Amino acid sequence: MNEILEALVKYAAILAFMLGVVAPVMVWVERRGMALIQDRRGPNRVGPFGLLQPLADAFKFIFKEEIIPAQADKVLYLAAPALALVPALTTFTVVPFGPTFNYAGKEIKLVVIDSDIGALMFLALAGLGVYSLICAGYGSYNKYSLLGSLRASAQLISYELSMGFAILAILVSTASFNLLDVIDYQNSMWNIVYQPLGFLVFLVTAFAETNRVPFDLPESESELVAGFNTEYGAMKFALFFMGEYVNMTTLSLLLAVLYLGGWQLYPGWTPPEGIVGAIIGVLITLAKVIFMMWLFVWVRFTLPRFRYDQLMKLGWKVLLPLSITNLVIVTILVNKGIL
Amino acid sequence: MSVVGFSHYFFLGLILFSIGALGALTRRNGITIFLSIELMLNSVNLILVSYASTNGNLAGQILVFFMFAIAAAEAAVGLAFFIAIYKHRRTINIDRLTFLRW
Amino acid sequence: MMLETVIFYLFASLAVIFALVVILHPDPVKATLSMVITLFSLAVIYLTIKAPLIAALQILLYTGAILVLFLFVIMLLNIQREISLPFSKPVQLWGSIVSVGFLIGIITNFAIKIKIEESVKNYSLVLIAESLFKENALSFIATGFLLLAAVVGATIIATKVKRG
Incomplete structure (x- = not known):
């Protein structure tokens, strides 16, 4: 019973951080960053530097009228935003975010669920995100929604494959599904050096999995109005929005854990004992996550969007062979005892 | 079995199997029939895993692992058949698919 | 522990209810989505018998891949709602008799001796x-x-x- 309580406390802490800090700050960073890159001013009316803009946005979302299209399938239409949050709010439970430390004679691991099959569970839960898009598209009774959702689900399941292979290559060299072991394994050198190809594939698929530019075909506003969330307004849209940001954070965290050594400042660095070391470790992880999040924003306003056939070609003819090549190379190296 | 005993898992599997059989035998829509068959397959998986772990055995999990692979292959080929049939006949209502009957 | 019992009964009833929706709902998309819930509940039940690998694979393969394939094919084929009513044909009548008979038959015969050693290990x-x-x-x-x-x-x- 104590373990369950401990896990719940950790879960609540991350959840509060994700929804209370990451989502609003990212709204601000995204809009100010866009302005910076495009040489504009950006939001600067609400509070200093427009810092209170996310708050204003939240109020707007809450007080907007809830509209349900007359022809919509109500169950599916209303289930979709909730389903968008389900994978977002479950996947981060298996990703460690700080070093293990001793507190009051008890070993505390900074991961919600320390599971033997953590990486597999991550892939499984992340795969459930497709259903939100399908429900949204099918339930909205709108051709743009349906097109957007079909595109989205095809894209998600094709890129998931490459992501799975990229993660698999890491697990082969670590010989464990446990993500804490993956970080321990990187004591000698981070995986980004050993598997640059895998890192590249994972990075690209991370963009595709979160439906971000250059892979935001599902909601490409120039052709599909807003894709699968055309018919969603007010809080329902806000849920999709939050789901996207939480997914981005989780994938950034996973990328830091898999390729950038998690909480290690440099390869082989171990945090000092006790709670201070744990806090330093969490902060270092956070720095890596923040860098990755900025990369998401940076890419969004720098690269143009792919065409749909280009997207599919990239997924099946470039990324999948690349990730399989990476897996084969890693397997051979592990077999020879080099990695 | 830790808490609820093997018989509970067995009955759950049994009920799901019967529901699947009912669906497979009474529905006329090809896709739903296929879904019912998947349901039957899953109920058998449940019984296998629970029985094996009740007996302190690993074979059930291994077997179910292979069944997953087979189910994936079966779903891919079966759905491809439905697409091919739909292209020719414009329907997958199995009452209309009588071209092998004379 | 009480918790696991509650979890088992909750998800077992979910699985059965949505399995019934799968075979009774005329809309194939809704049927497939109900199937997702059934299979997800089964994955949770696998967790209660200490088979986490099977649970993860169930979610990854069945709900994540196979059922998405089903949905794709349904949307590709533009299937209309089923025309013939349930139990309108002799085949369907026989089908339901057979499946219900199967259920009753096995339950009445279950008073038999399945050898159980009652040892759950953590694999x-x-x-x-x-x-x-x-x-x-x-x-x-x-x-x-x-x-x-x-x-x-x-x-x-x-x-x-x-x-x-």
Whole structure:
């Protein structure tokens, strides 16, 4: 019973951080960053530097009228935003975010669920995100929604494959599904050096999995109005929005854990004992996550969007062979005892 | 079995199997029939895993692992058949698919 | 522990209810989405019998891949709602008699002796992996070939169009 309580406390802490800090700050960073890159001013009316803009946005979302299209399938239409949050709010439970430390004679691991099959569970839960898009598209009774959702689900399941292979290559060299072991394994050198190809594939698929530019075909506003969330307004849209940001954070965290050594400042660095070391470790992880999040924003306003056939070609003819090549190379190296 | 005993898992599997059989035998829509068959397959998986772990055995999990692979292959080929049939006949209502009957 | 009992009954009833929705709902998309809930509940039930690997694979393969494939095909084929009513034909009548008879038959015969040693161990992944890649290595390779054959076969069957 104590373990369950401990896990719940950790879960609540991350959840509060994700929804209370990451989502609003990212709204601000995204809009100010866009302005910076495009040489504009950006939001600067609400509070200093427009810092209170996310708050204003939240109020707007809450007080907007809830509209349900007359022809919509109500169950599916209303289930979709909730389903968008389900994978977002479950996947981060298996990703460690700080070093293990001793507190009051008890070993505390900074991961919600320390599971033997953590990486597999991550892939499984992340795969459930497709259903939100399908429900949204099918339930909205709108051709743009349906097109957007079909595109989205095809894209998600094709890129998931490459992501799975990229993660698999890491697990082969670590010989464990446990993500804490993956970080321990990187004591000698981070995986980004050993598997640059895998890192590249994972990075690209991370963009595709979160439906971000250059892979935001599902909601490409120039052709599909807003894709699968055309018919969603007010809080329902806000849920999709939050789901996207939480997914981005989780994938950034996973990328830091898999390729950038998690909480290690440099390869082989171990945090000092006790709670201070744990806090330093969490902060270092956070720095890596923040860098990755900025990369998401940076890419969004720098690269143009792919065409749909280009997207599919990239997924099946470039990324999948690349990730399989990476897996084969890693397997051979592990077999020879080099990695 | 830790808490609820093997018989509970067995009955759950049994009920799901019967529901699947009912669906497979009474529905006329090809896709739903296929879904019912998947349901039957899953109920058998449940019984296998629970029985094996009740007996302190690993074979059930291994077997179910292979069944997953087979189910994936079966779903891919079966759905491809439905697409091919739909292209020719414009329907997958199995009452209309009588071209092998004379 | 009470918690596991509650979890079992909750998800078992969910699985049964949505399994009924699968076979009774006229709209194939809704039926498939109900199937997702049924299979997800089964995955949770696998967790209560200490089979986390099977649970993860169930979510990853069944709900994440196979059922998405179903939904794709349904949307591709533009299937209308089923025309014939349930139980309107003798085949359907016989079908329901057979399946209900099966259920009753097995339940009445279940008063038999299934040997149960009542020992649940926690299997580590290493044990499963050893069994899978040492004792069952041949079957594993054969499964790989089966999947390859399925991919090739599905592609050929689905793309072949007769002209003229």
